[in-house]
Amino acid sequence: MTDTNTISVITSGVQMMKMSHSTNRDAEGGSHKVVGTESKEERPRDLLMLNWDSDSDSDSDSGSEDLPPIPDPRKVSVEEWERVMTLHAMPYGQPLDSLPAEYDPTPENPKPRRLVYGIPVTTGALFDYAKWAGVAQYVGHGKWKRPNPFSFDKAVDLLSNHCRFDMYLKTPYLYLSTRHCIIEFWNNYNYTTCQTDAPFLAEMTRFIQSELGLDEATTQPKWFFVAE
Incomplete structure (x- = not known):
């Protein structure tokens, strides 16, 4: 399990890094609506x-x-x-509070449909964070210029490094305007060895919500079916 004392220290470091920037995310031009970046x-x-x-x-x-x-x-x-x-x-479009037994791999059921446990996010929130951190990339030029999807993974990598906890970006089974991607903490195949304790999960969740400017009520960690 991850040390539950690390996030507070990391958060302080990230806040200091923010203060050292000459501009913040709002000064960079506000939120960026990312449309059509999904494949x-x-x-x-x-x-x-x-x-x-x-x-x-x-x-x-x-x-x-x-x-x-x-x-x-x-x-x-x-x-x-x-x-x-x-x-x-x-039933694949709805988030779940707990993992249904039929999706827990067993010798009798070794390859159930994959679910991930994590936080729903929009590509706009991820790109804003990547831009603020100076790792955003674009493709195209002029009126064809648009965010490079690799920027979203870079944003998740930053969060993962700050929290010292492995996170991955996954595509939900059902793409919604408020749920473009899922930041995965663990999945139904590795949760027995990868899930952390509740206090650390809560602190990590608050940290990510704060960094990305997410609504706390609608971005609590849940189980999500993903595209396969």
Whole structure:
């Protein structure tokens, strides 16, 4: 287990590093809305399969009469679109407070679907942090210039180094406007050896939320299904 006394010391060091910067994240131009940086593999399967310009019924692929039809995202609010998509992605689109027994690997069930335990984040929050730290990268030029996705991993590497705890960036099964990625602490295959104690987890969570400017209520660590 990781030493529970390390985060407070690390946090002080990070705060001093922030103070030494001549500019902060807000002075760099505020938040950066990152749109379209996800690859096709990172987006929910339903979003890739549907053709909104065709005349076919949008719910033809839903496979269940109990589910509402998937609407054209151009004609509904983001909230409504994501509500319906979450229903269609069940049970894999919802975060879980605990690991279901059927996803705990056993000799009888050695390869269950993968879940990770961690914090949901947006690519915008990660890129802001990478830019503040001076490790952000771009691709393209002029009007085609956009954030390089490798910047998101660099941001997680910084957090991991500050906390002295291994973290990884994963793609959730269902991509939502408030959940582009998951910062993984451990998963259902390694949690027995990688999970830390509750006090350290709580302190590490608060540190990450503070560094990335996350809403504490909606970014508590949970179990998430990931894209495979």
